[in-house]
Amino acid sequence: MKKLWRNRPILIALLASALFLALAALTVGRRTASRAEDMFSSAVLPVQEAVSRTTERVTGFFTRVFFPSSLQQENERLTKLLAAYERRLILYDAMAQENARLSELLDYASSNSNFYFMTAPVSARNMNPYVDTITVRGGSRNGVAEQMAAVNAQGIVGRVIEVGATYAKIRTLQNDDMRISVMVERTRDEGMLGGLVLEDGQLVGLKLYYLPKDADLQVGDTIVTSGLGGIFPKGLYVGKVLYLTDEDNGEYDACVQSDVDFEHLEEVLIILGKEG
Amino acid sequence: MALKKYIALTVAFLVAFFLDTAILPQWNLFHMVPFVMLALMLAAEQVFSIQTALVIGALGGLGEDLLCENMIGLTPALCLLSAVAYAKLPKDSDTKPLILGLYCAILALGVEMLRALASYVIGMRFSFWNAALYGALPRALLTGLWALGYMALFRPLLKRQVDAV
Numbered sequence A: 001m002k003k004l005w006r007n008r009p010i011l012i013a014l015l016a017s018a019l020f021l022a023l024a025a026l027t028v029g030r031r032t033a034s035r036a037e038d039m040f041s042s043a044v045l046p047v048q049e050a051v052s053r054t055t056e057r058v059t060g061f062f063t064r065v066f067f068p069s070s071l072q073q074e075n076e077r078l079t080k081l082l083a084a085y086e087r088r089l090i091l092y093d094a095m096a097q098e099n100a101r102l103s104e105l106l107d108y109a110s111s112n113s114n115f116y117f118m119t120a121p122v123s124a125r126n127m128n129p130y131v132d133t134i135t136v137r138g139g140s141r142n143g144v145a146e147q148m149a150a151v152n153a154q155g156i157v158g159r160v161i162e163v164g165a166t167y168a169k170i171r172t173l174q175n176d177d178m179r180i181s182v183m184v185e186r187t188r189d190e191g192m193l194g195g196l197v198l199e200d201g202q203l204v205g206l207k208l209y210y211l212p213k214d215a216d217l218q219v220g221d222t223i224v225t226s227g228l229g230g231i232f233p234k235g236l237y238v239g240k241v242l243y244l245t246d247e248d249n250g251e252y253d254a255c256v257q258s259d260v261d262f263e264h265l266e267e268v269l270i271i272l273g274k275e276g
Numbered sequence B: 001m002a003l004k005k006y007i008a009l010t011v012a013f014l015v016a017f018f019l020d021t022a023i024l025p026q027w028n029l030f031h032m033v034p035f036v037m038l039a040l041m042l043a044a045e046q047v048f049s050i051q052t053a054l055v056i057g058a059l060g061g062l063g064e065d066l067l068c069e070n071m072i073g074l075t076p077a078l079c080l081l082s083a084v085a086y087a088k089l090p091k092d093s094d095t096k097p098l099i100l101g102l103y104c105a106i107l108a109l110g111v112e113m114l115r116a117l118a119s120y121v122i123g124m125r126f127s128f129w130n131a132a133l134y135g136a137l138p139r140a141l142l143t144g145l146w147a148l149g150y151m152a153l154f155r156p157l158l159k160r161q162v163d164a165v
Helices: A001-005 A009-027 A036-064 A068-111 B001-026 B035-046 B051-068 B075-090 B097-121 B128-165
Strands: A115-125 A133-137 A147-150 A157-165 A169-171 A180-184 A191-199 A202-209 A222-227 A237-244 A254-257 A269-273
Touching: A001 A009, A009 B075, A036 A068, A036 B001, A036 B051, A068 A115, A068 A147, A068 A269, A133 A269, A147 A202, A169 A269, A180 A237, A202 A237, B001 B035, B001 B051, B001 B128, B035 B051, B035 B075, B035 B097, B035 B128, B051 B075, B075 B097, B097 B128
Parallel strands: A157 A237
Antiparallel strands: A115 A133, A115 A269, A133 A169, A147 A157, A147 A269, A157 A169, A180 A191, A180 A222, A191 A202, A202 A254, A222 A237, A237 A254
């Protein structure tokens, strides 16, 4: 064999070629690797990957050095794409937040199905830090009238004080001259809510007064509208008692904290009427 | 001296293997990459012996097929056939390198066209004209050049070996 290999290499080469071609014909269209292939690939591929990664780095380096313009164009293209995706993401976040808020309003409207509501997006607010008046989209054309109550999922927002054809202005509970007839949900004692409680210039809550002298008011009691006065329907959530004042204070009986985030109002529900 | 030759050939073989299977496919300017293993084999045949070339062609071709081809055996068969063809080409020790490079390029073109034909036979459809002009021809020319480079690299080894003998 050694002699043949030395003297007749061409013959051996032709025979080997024929064998290889036969092997090629046998392996055409196969889908599963043979054991030998599997072993060879398993042994070589890690080295192959290392070489590939190194080549990628070297190629990347030379591309950056010799073709900076193409890299710059790619960079500009990707920057634009990123900006477009960021805009979309911001839009998506805003929509998700709006969806969450509207879902809350819908839940509120569903749980008070005896009222007719209109959803009104807040379009403007005055520059007063305590946001005493907001302007919403939706006016007389939509059935909004003065003195209608405005609420959201967190409770009473305020009442309509001015109506245009397509807008309405709402005075919120945070206005010092707003007064609402309320009652303690647990004891049914009635009183009046209105006026701001300020501590060191910071708004803490709203004043609750005119409660009966023997009223059993406790911190955490829920305050709801009493329905007297005709503006706010009975039973709407207003807030919770934050603290009680001294018996002889005389000015007000308790401080009530509303759950409404007046500084970040984006939609309100205006109560257009009641069923029946 | 023979040991140096084998070491040089082994290193060249491994480099050619990784150039063909990992490096050049990523760095192919205008899809023009030489067939380095074929170039190495033909250069080894020119400088050393046909037996050395056959071993390189068979092992290298088979290794590359096992990693990259779906017809295992095609590349070593084509390499061995081109080694036989190269042995039959008219040449002697005075043949100019340019002619040797041209031989290698012609054989590489033959290998590429046969590979294209084999692909066509198993169902691939493409234009032979495009395959020859934009694929096989530039690859063959580069392979010829590469083979000349290997020959220039190996000649000193052979000279030292002859001197030693």
